[in-house]
Amino acid sequence: MKHIIVVGNGMVGYKFCEKLVAQEESKDFKITVFGEEPRPAYDRVHLSEYFENQDAKALEMAPAEWYADNNVDLITGERVADINRSSKTITTAKDREFSYDYLVLATGSVPFVPPIKGVEKEGVFVYRTIEDLEGMLDYAAKIKAEKPNGRAAVLGGGLLGLEAGKAVLDMGLEPHIVEFAPKLMPRQLDSRSSQVLKLKLESIGLNIHLSKATNQILGNGSIVGMEFGEDDRLDVDMLIISAGIRPRDELARACGLEVGVRGGVVVDNTMKTSDDSIYAIGEIALYNQMIYGLVAPGYDMAEIAVKQIIGEIDTAMPADIDMSTKLKLIGVDVASFGEPFMPADKGHSIIFENKTQHLYKRINVSHDGKKLLGGILVGDAADYSMLHQVYLNGMKIPEDPSQLILPASDGGAVLGDVMDLPDEAQICSCESVTKGQICGVIESGEAKEVGDVVSCTKAGTGCGGCKPMVADLTNATLKSLGIEVKDTICEHFDYNRQELYDIIQVKGYRTFNEVIDNHGNGCGCEICKPVVASLMATIHADTANKEYAIQDSNDRFLANIQRNGTYSIVPRVPGGEITPDKLIALGEIAKKYDLYTKITGGVRIDLFGATLNQLPLVWKELISHGFESGHAYGKSLRTVKTCVGSTWCRYGMDESVSFGIELENRYRGIRAPHKIKGGVSGCIRECAEARGKDFGLIAVEGGWNLYVGGNGGANPRHAELFAEQIDNETVIKYLDRYLMFYMRTAKPLQRTAAWQEKIEGGLDYLKEVIIEDSIGIAEDLENEMQTLVNKFECEWTQAVNNPEMMKRFNHFVNSEEEDDNLVFVPMREQKMPEPWV
Amino acid sequence: MVEILEKYSATKLEDVKVWFKAASVADFPTDGGACVKYKDKQIAVFNFARLDKWYACQNLCPHKMEMVLSRGMIGDDKGAPKVACPLHKKTFSLENGENLNGDLDAIATYPVKVEDGLVYIGFKE
Numbered sequence: 020m021k022h023i024i025v026v027g028n029g030m031v032g033y034k035f036c037e038k039l040v041a042q043e044e045s046k047d048f049k050i051t052v053f054g055e056e057p058r059p060a061y062d063r064v065h066l067s068e069y070f071e072n073q074d075a076k077a078l079e080m081a082p083a084e085w086y087a088d089n090n091v092d093l094i095t096g097e098r099v100a101d102i103n104r105s106s107k108t109i110t111t112a113k114d115r116e117f118s119y120d121y122l123v124l125a126t127g128s129v130p131f132v133p134p135i136k137g138v139e140k141e142g143v144f145v146y147r148t149i150e151d152l153e154g155m156l157d158y159a160a161k162i163k164a165e166k167p168n169g170r171a172a173v174l175g176g177g178l179l180g181l182e183a184g185k186a187v188l189d190m191g192l193e194p195h196i197v198e199f200a201p202k203l204m205p206r207q208l209d210s211r212s213s214q215v216l217k218l219k220l221e222s223i224g225l226n227i228h229l230s231k232a233t234n235q236i237l238g239n240g241s242i243v244g245m246e247f248g249e250d251d252r253l254d255v256d257m258l259i260i261s262a263g264i265r266p267r268d269e270l271a272r273a274c275g276l277e278v279g280v281r282g283g284v285v286v287d288n289t290m291k292t293s294d295d296s297i298y299a300i301g302e303i304a305l306y307n308q309m310i311y312g313l314v315a316p317g318y319d320m321a322e323i324a325v326k327q328i329i330g331e332i333d334t335a336m337p338a339d340i341d342m343s344t345k346l347k348l349i350g351v352d353v354a355s356f357g358e359p360f361m362p363a364d365k366g367h368s369i370i371f372e373n374k375t376q377h378l379y380k381r382i383n384v385s386h387d388g389k390k391l392l393g394g395i396l397v398g399d400a401a402d403y404s405m406l407h408q409v410y411l412n413g414m415k416i417p418e419d420p421s422q423l424i425l426p427a428s429d430g431g432a433v434l435g436d437v438m439d440l441p442d443e444a445q446i447c448s449c450e451s452v453t454k455g456q457i458c459g460v461i462e463s464g465e466a467k468e469v470g471d472v473v474s475c476t477k478a479g480t481g482c483g484g485c486k487p488m489v490a491d492l493t494n495a496t497l498k499s500l501g502i503e504v505k506d507t508i509c510e511h512f513d514y515n516r517q518e519l520y521d522i523i524q525v526k527g528y529r530t531f532n533e534v535i536d537n538h539g540n541g542c543g544c545e546i547c548k549p550v551v552a553s554l555m556a557t558i559h560a561d562t563a564n565k566e567y568a569i570q571d572s573n574d575r576f577l578a579n580i581q582r583n584g585t586y587s588i589v590p591r592v593p594g595g596e597i598t599p600d601k602l603i604a605l606g607e608i609a610k611k612y613d614l615y616t617k618i619t620g621g622v623r624i625d626l627f628g629a630t631l632n633q634l635p636l637v638w639k640e641l642i643s644h645g646f647e648s649g650h651a652y653g654k655s656l657r658t659v660k661t662c663v664g665s666t667w668c669r670y671g672m673d674e675s676v677s678f679g680i681e682l683e684n685r686y687r688g689i690r691a692p693h694k695i696k697g698g699v700s701g702c703i704r705e706c707a708e709a710r711g712k713d714f715g716l717i718a719v720e721g722g723w724n725l726y727v728g729g730n731g732g733a734n735p736r737h738a739e740l741f742a743e744q745i746d747n748e749t750v751i752k753y754l755d756r757y758l759m760f761y762m763r764t765a766k767p768l769q770r771t772a773a774w775q776e777k778i779e780g781g782l783d784y785l786k787e788v789i790i791e792d793s794i795g796i797a798e799d800l801e802n803e804m805q806t807l808v809n810k811f812e813c814e815w816t817q818a819v820n821n822p823e824m825m826k827r828f829n830h831f832v833n834s835e836e837e838d839d840n841l842v843f844v845p846m847r848e849q850k851m852p853e854p855w856v
Numbered sequence: 857m858v859e860i861l862e863k864y865s866a867t868k869l870e871d872v873k874v875w876f877k878a879a880s881v882a883d884f885p886t887d888g889g890a891c892v893k894y895k896d897k898q899i900a901v902f903n904f905a906r907l908d909k910w911y912a913c914q915n916l917c918p919h920k921m922e923m924v925l926s927r928g929m930i931g932d933d934k935g936a937p938k939v940a941c942p943l944h945k946k947t948f949s950l951e952n953g954e955n956l957n958g959d960l961d962a963i964a965t966y967p968v969k970v971e972d973g974l975v976y977i978g979f980k981e
Contacts, residue, residue, distance in 0.1 A: 510934065532906070542887075542906045544931030545940035545947070568888030568929070572942035575927065580942055584924045631927075830923075832879045832890040832901070840860065840898070840916075840923045855920050 021048050021120040023328065024109060026099045026270065028054025030063060031301030031317035032125035033080045038322055040089040044329040050091045051117060055098040056148060059083050064314055064481070067182045067189075069152050078149070102274040104294055121296055121328050124271060124284060125321075128264035128302040128312070133174075137236030143258045146173075146183045155259065159190040162256045170195060171257035172245060174233060176203040178346070180261035184225050185349045187259065195226045195253060197233065197245065199262075207344065207355040211372060212379040212397045219351050219377035219398060228253065266303045266310055279305040288335040290324040298324045306336060314481060315448040316340050322451065341411065341448065345396075345403045345484040351377070352400035357393025357410045358383055366392050369421050380424040382406070384416065391416050391423070404446075404488040405437070412444050437491045438499070446488055449481020457489060461496040469493045506766060509546040512539040516550060516692065517764050523551075524558050531555075531569045549574070550767045553654060556690030557762045560810035563653065564817055564824050573652035576827065577814055578634055583841055583852035586634060587627040588614070589651035590641050591687060594661045594679035594699075595622050604644040612637055615849045621658040621696065623649060628850060630837050631830045638815045647813040650688060654768070656695045659683040660708065664701035665718075671701035673718035678747060679707075685751065686758065688811045689804075692765040692774075695758065696730070710738045713771040714754055722746050727757055728775035728782075736772040739782055742790060755804040756789045756797050763800075860921060863897055864914040864964035865980070866953060872967055872978030881973050889939070891915050891926035892977060899966060899977055900926035902950065904937055910968035911950040912977050917941040918960050925963070 023039070025032050036052060039045050054060065061078040069078060076082075086093035094111075101110040108118045130145035132138055144155050162169035171187045173180045176198030187194035196203075202213035203220075217227050231251075236258065237244040244254040266283040277285040277293040283305030290298045290306075300320035302312055311317065319336065326334040343356035361368060361383040371380045382394035391410045396403055406423065409416060416423060440446075442455030460466040460475040469490050473479050479486040506515045512535075514522065519534070528534050531551050535543055543551075548569035555561045563574040573579050578586035590605070605624055609616045612633055614626040629637055651657060661679030665671030679699040686695070698709030699716045709715025715726040715738045722744035729738030742753060765774040775782060787793040818824045830838045842853040878892040878901060889902040898915035915923045920943060928939045930950070937950040948955055953962035967978035 511931075541935060542904070542930075542932040542937070544933070544938075545929040545945055548929055548931065568885045571929070572927070575929075575942075580924070580927075582920070582922075582943075584922045584927075584943070826883070827885065827890075830891060831893045831898075832883045834893045836893065838898070838923050839896075 022118065023048050023050050023121045023123060024099075024117060024119040025050065025052040025123045025125055026109070027125035027127055027267075027301075027303075028052050028056070028060045028093065028095065029125060029127045029301065030060060030080060030314055031127070031321050032123075033060035034318050035123055035125060035300060035321040035324060036086070036089070036091050037081070038325045039328075040091065042325065042329055048328075052086070052091060052093050053097055053099050053111065054093065054095040056150070057096045058149070059086065059093060059095060061149065063147070066146075066149075066152065067186050069149060073156075075149050099270060102270055102297075104274050104297070107296060119296070121298065123324055124292070124297065124299040124303055125301050126267040126270065126303050128266050128310075130260060131263040131265045132260055133233075133262050135233050135236060137238065137242070138260070140236055140238050141241035142238070142256060143236065143242055143260065146179060146186070146259050146261050152186070155186070155257070156190065158257055159192055163191060166256075168193060169257070170255045171259065172197050172253060172255040173259045173261055174245075175261035175263065176200070176227070176229070177206065177261065177263070178204055178344075178348075181220070181348045183259045183261050184220075187257075188224065188349065192257065193226070194224070195228065195255060196220075197228045197231050197253070199230070199232055201230045203227070203229070204353070207353070207359060208395060208397070209360050209381065211370070212381065212395045215372065215374060215377055215379040215397050216348075216351065216353060218374060220349065222377070223349060223351075225349070264302060264310070264312055266305070268303055271299070271303075279308065283310050288323075288338070289327045289332070290320050290336065291327070298327070300324050307338065307340075309340075311340060311342070313342060313344060316342075318449055318481070319451065343407055343410075343448075345400050345407075352396065352398060352403075354396040354400040354403040354407075355394070356403070356407045357391070359393050359395045361392060366390075369424065371421075371424050382420065382424055384420045388418075388420055389416065391420070394424075396424075401487075404485060408440055408444050408446075408488075412441055414439075437488060438495050446492065447476075447478035447481065447485045450477040450479075452476045452478035454492060457492050458496045461493060462500065466493075467497075467502075508550055508767065509544055511535060511541045511543050511547045514538065516554070516767050519550070520554055520558070520763055523554050529555070529559065529561075531566060543569070545571075546767075549654075553690045553692065553767075556655075557807070560807050562688075562812060562814045562817060564814055564821070567824075567827060571654075576631065576634065577648065577652060577818060578629070579652045581627060581852065582855065584838065585627070585841065585852070586629050586631070587625050587651075588629055588634070588637055588641075589619065589623050589625050589649040590646035591649040591683070592623050592658075593683040593687075594659055594676050596661075596676055596680060601644060601646070604641075604646075608637060608640050608644075611640075613850065615851060619651070621651075622660055623651070623658055625651070628843065628852075630841070631828050632835075632837055635819050635825055635828045639819050642813075642816055642819065648688070648815040650814075653688075653690060654693050655688060655690050656683065656686040656697070659697035659699060660712070661699045662701050662704075662706035664699075668701055670704060671718070672720070673701055673723070675699040675701035675707065675716075675718060678716065678723075678750075681747075682751075682754070685808055686754075688814070689758070689762070689807050691758070691762045693768050693770045695771070711735070712738060714738070714757070716750060719744060723750050725750055725753060727785075728772045730770050730772045732770070734772075738772075739775070741782070741786065752801065753789055756800040757785070759800040759804045760785075760788060760796075860916060861918065861961075864916065866962070866964045867966045867978060867980050869967045869978065871980050873981060874979045875969065875976040876979060878975045878977050881970060881975060884975065887930060889926040889928065889930065891923070894977065894979065898923050898926075900928075900939070901968060901975065901977065902926075902930050902939065904930060904950070907937060909937070910970060910975065911937065911939075912966040912968045913939070913948065913950065913953060914964045916963075917943060917946060918955075918963060919944060919946045919958075 060080040098112040099109050100112045130147050169192045171192040172195040173183045176196045184194045231247045234246045246252045271284045284299040286299050286304045301317040345354035366385045368383050378398040383392045440454050444454045466472045466475050479489050549571040552569045563570045609626045615628050619625045659679040659682045661675045664675030696712045697714045698707040698712040700707040700709045701718050711729050716723045725742045726738035727741045843850040884890050884903040886905045892899045900915045902911045915926050927942045930939050938947045940947045947957050948963050953965045969976045
């Protein structure tokens with residue numbers, strides 16, 4: 020059995036192992052991998068995500084068990100220190116010796132640190148490993164504890180530097196990007212697109228300094244600033260260096276392998292170095308006098324090395340390597356493909372630029388106008404996948420090539436259909452998956468939806484840029500096979516939510532059983548029951564007390580279930596306005612029942628830790644003090660957050676609190692496909708954060724600006740401007756229509772933002788329906804909403820006054836005792852549930 | 857934590873030594889559940905009216921060891937009756953206790969009989 024030693028357990032080193040063990044011949048080889056870092060290989064491309072969740076596991080290429088399961092001997096935390104080519108052995112830093120038949124160098128690169136005076140100061144970091152990020156996070160926390168407006172600079176405005184800029188933003192420091200060249204991303208963008216990107220990044224808070232050569236780093240011990248020239252300095256508390264990479268070729272140099280003048284181990288098109296037993300792949304390999312700093316060519320090199328070692332000696336790396344990339348930088352699409360900057364002797368460029376919307380699109384076409392040679396997209400890269408395919412496959416382009424990037428006037432697709440691509444078109448360049456393979460797994464029945472396609476082919480698991488195209492291909496293939504892609508609720512109903520809405524409304528059904536007996540099958544489940552419950556509430560204004568066994572976990576007991584099965588209680592405090600007496604009442608009730616008390620994210624007061632038996636007792640007291648249900652447990656209106664407005668604030672333009680209370684009281688209790696939040700700000704300073712809500716109002720000269728479709732959550736979205744300078748009455752009219760239309764047509768658990776984005780025709784269509792009444796339903800929508808408003812009843816008042824409804828608030832049906840499994844532990848003068856093991 | 861789990865073991869009809877009188881039929885919601893206390897055990901009992909059947913299982917969800925299953929929603933998975941935990945929607949077969957959407961250990965189920973409007977649960981002891 021032959022022994023392969025892989026030096027380096029980064030993305031490419033891992034990919035080599037993955038591709039090797041997938042081969043039948045791998046049983047003839049023993050594989051040992053050395054990684055210098057303490058953890059197994061992780062996804063460096065998405066490193067900045069670590070700042071969002073600090074979950075190193077989520078970035079792993081494969082869990083540690085994978086290596087053992089596949090007979091790969093993984094040795095982490097042990098660096099290979101020396102290669103002895105004549106004896107074919109390596110020695111590690113722990114002085115252990117291993118012999119090899121094949122050696123694969125995948126040591127990658129290190130960040131290049133320019134020789135600037137003072138780079139050794141504390142607070143100067145490089146951006147490469149999880150340990151680097153942890154160091155930055157600790158240091159940033161220290162800065163923030165010492166001063167409120169800490170600043171961090173990134174040296175280098177390339178792709179990775181801008182990623183690091185996002186990391187700084189996420190760390191809560193003021194970000195500055197310092198670039199030596201006169202443009203951002205000099206390797207991918209031309210001057211004009213760089214200018215557009217700069218404007219966009221500045222609009223979201225990045226400070227960008229171009230054409231700056233850093234002379235020295237200032238500070239006594241730790242960094243306090245950067246000096247560019249005389250009298251030209253920037254005060255910063257932290258610096259992240261992202262000024263390019265240098266291949267880690269020291270091992271290769273020491274053992275006499277051929278290396279390039281500026282570093283990198285020279286390889287031929289079979290990935291062999293100057294020693295036949297030694298291969299080099301990834302960022303250490305110098306191929307065609309180039310180091311390729313992208314993951315896709317690295318994976319291709321891994322593939323070639325595997326094939327060579329198992330004896331398929333005809334496979335070789337192509338001479339031209341596609342360096343196209345698409346990425347989302349701090350929410351901004353940037354893509355470049357083929358030949359982005361084209362010399363005039365090769366062809367013509369067509370450029371579309373709109374600085375007001377931070378858009379730039381450029382394509383380069385051959386002189387005869389028949390071939391697409393490359394291009395750049397900034398601000399909107401939705402067409403990247405298709406343009407990239409057209410370029411790669413030399414596909415025909417329209418007679419007027421400008422149609423490829425100009426906004427289509429008739430809405431028709433100029434790019435043609437994904438199904439027109441040739442079978443060999445490479446869709447996922449990271450994993451080398453072709454269109455033929457994707458369609459193949461669907462046609463063979465192996466995959467039935469996008470998720471299956473991804474797990475069968477690995478397409479989309481690298482940079483993820485091809486995911487939209489994989490989804491399009493999947494849907495188109497399913498359609499071509501006559502398989503209908505239908506968004507039915509669950510196995511019990513062959514209808515979507517909107518169809519069920521119409522059925523219940525037309526037939527006038529009042530119970531779940533009527534609906535499922537007549538239009539479904541089986542007994543229902545935890546998906547369809549709450550959907551029907553929500554529809555009954557929207558159509559008939561039924562409260563959650565009526566058919567409580569079909570309500571979701573929280574609605575069923577009119578409270579929010581918490582970790583240990585106890586509940587939290589949120590009374591309504593409309594607009595956040597509360598009298599001292601009511602505040603005292605809340606405090607006293609919380610004290611009496613020993614409830615953990617906290618202000619919620621929606622600035623209400625939440626009382627945690629009530630048992631099932633306590634819920635009605637607490638509520639009786641709350642009701643006697645004039646409180647009512649806050650519906651924090653429902654897919655319904657939560658709060659309308661307000662700033663203090665013109666009654667007190669010296670800047671206020673209108674009474675945001677009064678209007679917020681009116682709106683909250685109007686829409687309280689209505690059930691919707693998902694929760695709804697509102698906000699009202701008295702002026703443009705927007706203290707109520709209204710644009711982060713499903714509906715938001717901002718007072719301006721001459722009325723309110725109405726925004727719709729915003730949310731926080733996993734995918735934060737700003738609400739979009741819907742109408743300007745409208746009066747209170749018009750706001751209510753539009754909101755009645757908007758919310759009712761949403762409640763009628765959205766999918767289950769779809770927030771307004773996603774609904775608005777997916778609805779055919781988008782926001783313009785919504786404006787037509789709601790403002791211009793283009794389909795003649797505005798009056799119906801208003802009437803339906805008014806009926807719901809008129810029928811409002813506090814569910815808790817209803818429940819505590821009805822003994823039959825109260826029966827469910829007992830932990831045991833045969834005992835007055837409480838759950839004896841509950842354990843609380845103290846925390847900051849209050850209590851919390853004992854943590855889960 | 858593990859010792860709580862050990863209190864519950866699946867009981868077959870032929871193993872029943874004690875029929876415990878829990879409560880009257882009217883005390884349980886239609887197509888829903890409630891919790892019964894028997895010695896130091898908590899048992900979730902479901903009136904599956906759509907199938908005209910009754911089911912009982914441990915109230916303890918093995919996922920996070922909380923006493924919550926009686927508050928879960930019932931339904932069917934391709935015809936097999938199930939309950940979904942209210943905390944994270946882990947689903948378990950009411951027939952044999954198997955975790956239907958994951959790899960959790962099966963929960964213990966118990967026989968139920970209804971006589972003269974009263975609900976009885978069967979135990980080994």
